[in-house]
Structure formats: structure tokens, C-alpha cells
Amino acid sequence: xxxxxxxxxxxxxxxxxxxxxxxxxxxxxxxxxxxxxxxxxxxxxxxxxxxxxxxxxxxxxxxxxxxxxxxxxxxxxxxxxxxxxxxxxxxxxxxxxxxxxxxxxxxxxxxxxxxxxxxxxxxxxxxxxxxxxxxxxxxxxxxxxxxxxxxxxxxxxxxxxxxxxxxxxxxxxxxxxxxxxxxxxxxxxxxxxxxxxxxxxxxxxxxxxxxxxxxxxxxxxxxxxxxxxxxxxxxxxxxxxxxxxxxxxxxxxxxxxxxxxxxxxxxxxxxxxxxxxxxxxxxxxxxxxxxxxxxxxxxxxxxxxxxx
Numbered sequence: 639x640x641x642x643x644x645x646x647x648x649x650x651x652x653x654x655x656x657x658x659x660x661x662x663x664x665x666x667x668x669x670x671x672x673x674x675x676x677x678x679x680x681x682x683x684x685x686x687x688x689x690x691x692x693x694x695x696x697x698x699x700x701x702x703x704x705x706x707x708x709x710x711x712x713x714x715x716x717x718x719x720x721x722x723x724x725x726x727x728x729x730x731x732x733x734x735x736x737x738x739x740x741x742x743x744x745x746x747x748x749x750x751x752x753x754x755x756x757x758x759x760x761x762x763x764x765x766x767x768x769x770x771x772x773x774x775x776x777x778x779x780x781x782x783x784x785x786x787x788x789x790x791x792x793x794x795x796x797x798x799x800x801x802x803x804x805x806x807x808x809x810x811x812x813x814x815x816x817x818x819x820x821x822x823x824x825x826x827x828x829x830x831x832x833x834x835x836x837x838x839x840x841x842x843x844x845x846x847x848x849x850x851x852x853x854x855x856x857x858x859x860x861x862x863x864x865x866x867x868x869x870x871x872x873x874x875x876x877x878x879x880x881x882x883x884x885x886x887x888x889x890x891x892x893x894x895x896x897x898x899x900x901x902x903x904x905x906x907x908x909x910x911x912x913x914x915x916x917x918x919x920x921x922x923x924x925x926x927x928x929x930x931x932x933x934x935x936x937x938x939x940x941x942x943x944x945x946x
Contacts, residue, residue, distance in 0.1 A: 646774040673800035676824035679849035680921030690743035716757035727932040732760040742935030807852035829917030863914040864941030872936035884926040
């Protein structure tokens with residue numbers, strides 16, 4: 639349906655329409671990564687990975703092969719070209735739709751070739767313009783959470799299409815005491831409350847997932863909070879001077895919080911929060927900002943609880 643919609647818009651605008659087969663690269667780079675992250679007890683971020691490797695990796699390369707100067711997409715973010723030839727990535731002006739968080743892993747070379755024409759508009763304004771231009775997709779619904787799982791049932795996808803077995807194991811507290819049983823670690827993510835099925839004096843949340851022991855660690859809400867985190871695979875869109883003061887997001891809908899970033903050695907960064915934050919989730923991204931400008935980001939390895 640998406641391909642047909644794109645073709646209809648191209649026909650309406652009287653511009654060429656091409657389809658590019660990236661099914662196999664997408665399967666290797668995104669779907670297999672998605673399953674492997676859950677298999678190892680982490681929670682993946684497929685959109686950020688797809689953006690850097692597929693949309694603005696292979697697809698950008700293909701666009702340049704076609705003779706294009708730039709690749710334009712509908713992401714709610716902004717690229718600002720500077721007078722010295724460099725560029726920077728900014729949040730979209732619509733805070734409800736800003737997607738800069740998912741673009742942290744792009745390179746400056748990629749950014750220099752990108753145009754985000756919707757970044758300066760609200761979603762309501764874009765809808766209005768689509769109607770004014772009589773675009774065939776003017777009434778098209780919102781895109782789903784994960785594009786390759788149309789029904790949003792990621793457990794079914796992992797078990798039926800990726801071969802993850804619902805291997806039962808223990809649910810333990812931070813002291814290692816048995817609280818109950820789980821039906822497969824891929825069914826759980828840090829901060830999750832539903833699905834534990836354990837009677838307790840207070841509501842229980844998932845604190846962590848240990849693939850090595852096949853255990854889910856659960857505890858009460860206050861045990862979810864950390865003073866910081868360790869991140870790897872950091873990608874900088876600026877030249878950082880560490881330690882660095884910034885704000886950060888630890889998931890897409892997270893309200894930015896003040897933080898300080900330090901080099902943790904071995905290619906990792908430590909991010910210290912001004913106030914403790916809950917549900918630090920390995921496999922997700924921590925993304926740094928200076929106001930609207932995205933500074934860089936990396937992949938969360940673990941939370942840090944110590945104060946010193």
C-alpha cells in the first residue's frame with residue numbers, strides 16, 4: 639500500500655517514481671538485529687538503526703547514483719547549513735512529532751545531503767497543506783510503531799518469524815530471591831509493569847533482563863531510578879569538549895533532563911543526570927542536546943546508581 643501511495647503522489651506531481659529493492663539489506667541490518675537484541679536481553683531501537691544504515695545509508699547512496707543532489711524525507715527534524723560549509727541537526731518545531739532522537743547515528747556527510755522539508759511545520763499544518771495540494775495521501779493515517787510488525791505484536795513476530803523460543807525462567811529480586819516464573823525474556827523490558835503476574839505487597843516492575851541466567855529481575859518503582867548510565871557506540875555531530883553539560887533523552891517520549899557527559903574509557907561515555915531517572919533500558923539510545931541542536935548520542939549499556 640505504501641508503494642502504491644508513493645506512486646500515486648508521484649503521478650499527481652508529475653515526477654518520476656522509482657522503487658528500490660532493499661528487502662535483504664533491511665532483513666540483515668534491522669530485522670535480525672531486532673531479534674538478536676531481544677535474544678540477549680536488550681530492547682532494540684530499530685528506527686534509529688534503519689535510519690543510519692538503510693534510509694540514509696543505502697537509499698541515500700542509490701539517490702546519489704540516480705543523479706540527485708539531496709535526499710528529502712518526511713522526518714520532523716531540521717538540517718541547518720552553516721556558512722562554513724558544515725551543518726547541524728535540529729529538533730523539529732512540532733514538539734509532539736520531533737523525530738531528531740531517531741537520527742542521532744547519522745554522519746555529518748549524510749546530513750549534508752539531507753533535506754527535511756516538514757521540520758519547520760506542525761503536523762496539523764502539513765495535513766492542511768496536503769489537502770490544499772489535493773495529494774492522494776491527504777487522509778492517510780499515522781504510521782505504525784514498528785513498520786515491519788503491522789499488528790504491533792512483537793512477541794508473535796519474535797517467536798513465529800525469528801524463532802525465539804518462550805524459554806521459561808525465574809523472576810528474581812535484586813537479592814536473587816525467587817519471586818515467580820517468566821515465559822521468555824524477550825517478553826520483558828525495563829520499566830514494564832504488566833505481564834509479571836506476581837502477587838506482591840507493592841506493584842512490581844522489570845528492573846533488568848539477564849540473558850545469561852535466563853532471569854528477569856523485578857522490584858518496586860523506586861528501584862527503577864538511576865543517577866546515570868553508560869553508553870557505547872557514541873556518534874558525535876559536534877566536536878565535544880569533555881566533560882560536557884547538556885540535556886539528554888533516554889527514550890523517544892522522554893522529557894529532556896540536564897546532564898553531564900564524561901569519557902568512561904574503552905570508547906564509552908558516562909552520562910550523569912541532574913536528577914535520577916527511571917527505566918534506563920539497555921539497547922535504547924541516549925541522545926544529547928544543546929537547546930534544539932542535537933550534539934550526539936550512543937547506545938545504552940547499563941544504568942549507574944552510585945552517587946560518587
